[in-house]
Amino acid sequence: MIEHEWSTTGKIHYRGQHIPVVAFYSIQGGVGKSTLARKFAELVTLAPGRDGRRPNVLMIDLDVEAQGLTFRVTQDSHRSYRTVHQIIAERNIAAVQAIDVTNTISITGGNLQNRGHLYLMPASQPEAKGIFDTIAKTDRKELYDLLLNMIQSLVAQYSISCVIIDCMPGADPATAAAATIADVPFLIGRNEDTTYKQIRLLPERFREFFPEFQPARQLVIINAVSVKDLFEQRRQQYDILNYIPIIDDVILETEGLTRPDSFRLLLFQKYIVDDIISKAFIGRDDLIPKVPEILGEEWIEILEKLARCDEAPRVKLLKSLSNMLWAGASLIVVGIGLIGFGNTSDNLPAALTSVGILVTLIGLILGIGGWYAQSQRHRILSSADKLVRNGPDEVFILLKEGASHRRLLDEMRKLALTIPEIKKQPSKSQKIYCL
Numbered sequence: 001m002i003e004h005e006w007s008t009t010g011k012i013h014y015r016g017q018h019i020p021v022v023a024f025y026s027i028q029g030g031v032g033k034s035t036l037a038r039k040f041a042e043l044v045t046l047a048p049g050r051d052g053r054r055p056n057v058l059m060i061d062l063d064v065e066a067q068g069l070t071f072r073v074t075q076d077s078h079r080s081y082r083t084v085h086q087i088i089a090e091r092n093i094a095a096v097q098a099i100d101v102t103n104t105i106s107i108t109g110g111n112l113q114n115r116g117h118l119y120l121m122p123a124s125q126p127e128a129k130g131i132f133d134t135i136a137k138t139d140r141k142e143l144y145d146l147l148l149n150m151i152q153s154l155v156a157q158y159s160i161s162c163v164i165i166d167c168m169p170g171a172d173p174a175t176a177a178a179a180t181i182a183d184v185p186f187l188i189g190r191n192e193d194t195t196y197k198q199i200r201l202l203p204e205r206f207r208e209f210f211p212e213f214q215p216a217r218q219l220v221i222i223n224a225v226s227v228k229d230l231f232e233q234r235r236q237q238y239d240i241l242n243y244i245p246i247i248d249d250v251i252l253e254t255e256g257l258t259r260p261d262s263f264r265l266l267l268f269q270k271y272i273v274d275d276i277i278s279k280a281f282i283g284r285d286d287l288i289p290k291v292p293e294i295l296g297e298e299w300i301e302i303l304e305k306l307a308r309c310d311e312a313p314r315v316k317l318l319k320s321l322s323n324m325l326w327a328g329a330s331l332i333v334v335g336i337g338l339i340g341f342g343n344t345s346d347n348l349p350a351a352l353t354s355v356g357i358l359v360t361l362i363g364l365i366l367g368i369g370g371w372y373a374q375s376q377r378h379r380i381l382s383s384a385d386k387l388v389r390n391g392p393d394e395v396f397i398l399l400k401e402g403a404s405h406r407r408l409l410d411e412m413r414k415l416a417l418t419i420p421e422i423k424k425q426p427s428k429s430q431k432i433y434c435l
Contacts, residue, residue: 010183011148011181011183012152012181013152014156018183019155019160019161019163020162020163020183020184020280020281020284021151021163021165021181021182021183022162022163022164022165022183022184022280023165023175023178023179023181023182023184023185023186024036024037024040024164024165024166024167024186024188025167025168025169025175025178025179025185025187025188025202026167026170026187026189027170027195028170028194029169031189031195031223031224032188032224032244033166033169033223034063034069034072034166036188036221036244036276037164037166038072038073038166039107039268039269039272040164040272041057041118041162041164042057042106042107043269043272043273043289044116044161044162044164044277044289045057045105045115045116045117045118046107046114046115046289046294047116047286047287047288047290048285048286049161049287053116055116055161055286055287056117056118056159056161057116057117057118057160057161057162057164058119058121058151058154058158058160058162058163058164059073059101059118059119059120059164059165060120060150060163060164060165060178061120061122062084062123062147062165062168062174062175062178063166063167063168064085064135064168064174065168070120070122070123070124073099073104073120074101074120081097081098081099082095082096083121083123083125084121084122084123084150085123085124085125085134086124086125087146088134088138088143088146089134091142093146093149093150096121096150096153096154096157097157098119098121098158099120099121100117100118100119101120102115102117102118104118107265107269108262108266108295108298109289109293109294109296109297110296110297117158119154119158119160121150135172135173135174136173140173140209140210143173143174143177144180144181144210147174147177151163151181161286162287165181165182171202171206176206176208176209176213177210179203179206179213179218180206180210180212180213184217184219185217185218185219186218186219186221186280187199187202187218187220187221188221189220189223190222190224191222191224191225191226191227191230191231191234191243195222196234196237199220199238200238203215219241220238220239220240220241221241221242221243221244221275222240222242222243222244223243223244224244224245224246225243225244225245225246226245226246226249231243241279242275244271244272244275245271247264247267247268247271250264250267250400251263251264251267252403255403255406255407256407257406257407257410258410258414259410263399263409263410266294266295266296266299266395266396266399267396267399267400269294270399273289273294277289291392291393292391292392294392294396295395295396299395299413302412302413303388303391303392303395305419306387306412306415306419307384307388308419308422309380309381309384309385309415309419311419312416312418312419313418315377318374318380319373319377321369321370322370322374322377323370324366324369324370324373325366325367325371325374326370327366327370328362328363328364328365328366328367328368328369328370329363329367331359331360331362331366331367332360332364334356334359334363335356335357335358335361335362335363336360337356338352338353338355338356338359339353339356339357341356380415384412384415387412
């Protein structure tokens with residue numbers, strides 16, 4: 001996406017601004033398309049937005065057969081609302097409405113007062129009949145216009161800044177229409193032959209419905225990659241934009257983390273922002289969430305507390321125990337002196353040498369314990385200081401590095417929980433992390 005295109009192209013506008021439309025489609029089901037589409041939409045609600053207002057995002061569930069996004073978000077509470085299927089069947093957008101599903105957002109960042117609203121246009125009613133016939137019998141130009149006008153109407157009603165369309169798998173007129181309307185058409189696939197064989201064929205099928213669709217605009221994301229080397233072999237050959245790793249392969253249950261699911265979600269969100277949202281919205285920083293928002297308030301508070309790491313009970317205890325190093329060193333000196341006197345003087349009792357050895361051993365034990373306590377305290381303080389200095393970015397760096405680094409994050413989180421709260425305004429150094 002070229003930066004200047006945002007002001008010169010685009011089919012949807014509101015108050016003089018171009019409103020980006022992003023379509024997610026796939027060759028087959030089960031590739032994580034709807035999950036990525038939903039998380040994409042949820043994360044954009046945390047972006048800076050314009051004029052001090054975070055973006056309102058509209059999701060359109062165009063998968064009228066599976067209705068997966070509709071069921072996941074609304075729990076079937078959409079029955080009293082018009083659906084995409086009804087609009088196409090009735091050829092009427094006059095009463096089009098969307099559902100405010102902001103409270104269903106399941107990402108870690110932000111809060112209800114500090115993010116935009118999320119809206120959903122449901123796919124179809126569970127009992128709807130003739131879904132495929134409705135689309136198949138609709139003139140392609142009319143279908144295109146219905147979708148376009150529906151989007152434009154909803155954008156105006158709800159002050160939408162970004163539109164996300166979750167399409168049906170495969171090539172059908174509705175998916176082709178959405179891909180043609182979209183500023184950013186995303187093909188989501190798996191790291192398997194089925195996807196790679198269809199990467200260039202699917203856009204050509206779209207062109208059979210809508211010749212104006214431009215295959216060169218299609219961006220390909222390979223989801224759930226577990227063997228990166230195999231992906232890299234195909235990346236250049238098929239012009240793949242990026243990939244999302246299997247998070248279960250990145251963060252394992254066997255790492256012994258207290259909350260592995262929390263780390264998985266954080267890392268998953270960061271990959272979506274870095275590898276999908278940032279690629280889609282080049283030149284639109286107002287729609288790209290910043291790192292503190294992705295990280296979320298819990299970790300921002302943890303980083304603020306770690307600035308006072310020396311107040312943690314464990315750190316205080318280690319400081320006290322580190323004094324054993326000097327006590328041990330003193331005993332070692334005394335013990336060696338006793339041994340020396342016992343060996344050089346015939347007038348002193350032989351037991352003095354034994355006492356000297358015992359004192360030396362006790363000093364050695366105390367010294368080792370004190371050295372260990374001192375080194376642990378230094379390690380903890382250094383790790384906490386690095387996290388505080390580098391901020392939220394450092395958290396994600398450690399998340400991607402490996403098991404030992406993630407265990408360090410878990411240790412820092414637990415440590416922060418033991419640091420007492422303070423009731424005062426945050427310092428200038430702390431304010432940089434505030435959301």
